[in-house]
Amino acid sequence: MTRSPLRILFSTGSWAVLAFLVLPILIVIPVSLTDTSFIGLPREHLSLQHFETFLESPKWLHATWTSIWIGAVVAVAATTLGTAFSIGCWFLSDRAAMIARWVMIVPILVPPVVQSLGFYKFWVTLGLIDSHTGVILAHTLLGLPYVTISVFAALANLDRRLPQAARNLGASLGMTIRTVIVPAIRPGMITGGVFAFIVSFDEIVGVLFLTVRRVETLPKMIWEGIQESVDPVIAAVATILVFITLLITLFGMLRSK
C-alpha cells in the first residue's frame, strides 16, 4: 500500500475530527477522579471520593433512578408506537405512508428549544407541567423518529411475500404481524428502543421547560449543580452517565446481532 500525501492528509484529518468528538467526553473521567474539592485535574493522587459522595447522596441517587425508569418507559412506549406505525406504513406503502414517514422524522429536524416551547404551551393546557407523565410523553415523541428510522431499515430488507405467505398458510393479519413480522424486525426494534432510551436519558432542554421541582432527572441535576457550585461530584456523575450510555449501546448492539 502506497502512502500518498493526500492519503496521509485525510487520515490525519479524520483522526483529528475523531479526537475533537471524543476528547470532551473523555476529559470528565480524569476530572471525576480528582483529589481536590473543585473541578480540575487530579493534583497528587487519584481519588474515588466524589463517586462516594454521589453514592451517599439520596438526591443524586433519586435523580439517577428517575432518569432510568423514565428512560425505560419511554423506550417501551416509543418502540411500541414506532413499530406499529412503521408496520402500518410498510403495508400501505403508498404516497400517504411516505408523507407520514417524513412527518414522523420532523422532531429530529426541529431545534430542541422550539420544540420544548411547543411542549410547554401545550402541556400547560393539558395540566402536564412538572409531572412524570408530561416528561414521558415529551420524550416518547422525541424518541419516536429514532425508532421509526431503525424499524424502517429492518422492514426494508424484509421480503414482501412473507406476510402473503403467512396469510396464505392460514394466519390472520394479527397473527402474521406477531409471528412473522415482529420476530424478523426485532433487531431494528431493539436498536430503536436503545436510541429512545438514550434520547430520554440525556435530554435536558425539554425537562428544563416542563418541570419545576417535582421531577428531577440526572441531566437536570447536573445542570443545576454546575450553576450552584463547582463540586467535582458532577464530573463523577457525568462519568457514570457516559458509562451507562455506553453499556446500553453495547447491549443494543449485541442484542441486534
Next chain:
Amino acid sequence: MSDPILSVRKAVKTYGEFRALDAVDLDIREGEFLTLLGPSGSGKTTLLSAIAGFTALSAGEVHARGSNITRLPPEKRDFAMVFQGYALFPTMTVAENVGYPLRVRKYGRSALQARVRDCLDLVQMGQFADRMPHQLSGGQQQRIALARALSFEPDVLLLDEPLSALDKKLRADLQWELKALHERLGVTFIYVTHDQDEALSMSDRIVILKDGAIQQEGAPGALYDWPRTRFVANFLGKSNFISADVVGQGAEGLTVEAAGQRFTLAPRPGLAPQGPVSLALRPERIRLGAPGQEAFTGRVRQISYLGERCQVLVDHDVLGEVLVSQPTWHAGLRPEPQMDVSFGWGAGACVPLLET
C-alpha cells in the same frame, strides 16, 4: 365432467388505464396440473394472486367448489402457495416453517410434529429439520417451501414460478419431482411460469395468456401441434410463418400455394376454404437436402450448434428467413454457412392459423 374445483368468471383487474386481466374465464378441474403460461405482463401472476386472494378483482368472481370466494381473505381460502423466492420465514427453523400452517390451525404438539416429519420426508429433507432457511441452498429451500405448503393438506396448490431462481440442471430434476408428487398426492396444481419447457413437461393442461386475456388452452401436445394464433405458435416452441393462398380442396385437406409450390394442409375445423391463409411450420418438421432434392432452394446463412440438435437459418427468396432444426446425429446433409441447399416438408407439416 365433474364440477370444477375452482372457477374464475369474467375476472377483470385494472390498474388505472392498464388492464392486467381482461375478462378471464377459467375452470380448473379437481386433481389436474394446470399451467398458466405467458410472457411477463401477460396477467398470469395477477390471475394466480386473485385466486390466492392477494389481489382484489376489479370485476368478476372466483368460485371454489361452487361457493363464491371473491371477497374471502387469503387465510380463509385454504389454497397453499409456493412463492417465487420461496418466502420462508427467516426467523424460524425448517421444522417451524413446515409446521406453521398447523400451528395456526391449533394442531396438538405430537400431531404437529408427526405431520412435519412426514412432510419433510416427502421432499427428502428429513435431516434438515433444525436448520435455518438461510443455511440451505436454493433447491433445498424450494423443497421446504413445498413441504410447508403441503403440510395442511390443501386441495389446491398454487405455484408462482417456483423454479425460476434455480440453475438449469436442478430445474430439470425438480420438474420430474413435482410431476411425481402431483401424481402421488392427487392435489390440484396451478402452476405459473414463463418457461415453455416447464409448461410442456409437467402440465395436464396449459392456458396461454397474453395482455390479460386467454389466447388458447389445451393439453401440451394439442397446443404445440395446433396453435390458433401466431403468438401461440411462436411462444410455445418456435415456428416459421408462411403466407399462402388456398387453391383447392383435396381428399386429404386443403391445397395451398406458397412461393410457387403447392402442398396439402392437415384439415382443421373453422378454417375458411378459400383466400389467403397464414401457416405455422415447426423448424423440426423441415427436411434439409442437397440442391434439387427438395422443393425449395435456399442458402445457409448461419448455424447454431446446440449439442443434441443443430439449428440452421436458411435464406429463401420469397419465404425469407427459414429456421430449420435437425438432430445433430442426422446422417444426411452437414450444412455449412453459404452452402446452397434445398428444403421441404411432408403433407400436414404446415398448420393453418385461425387468427393472426
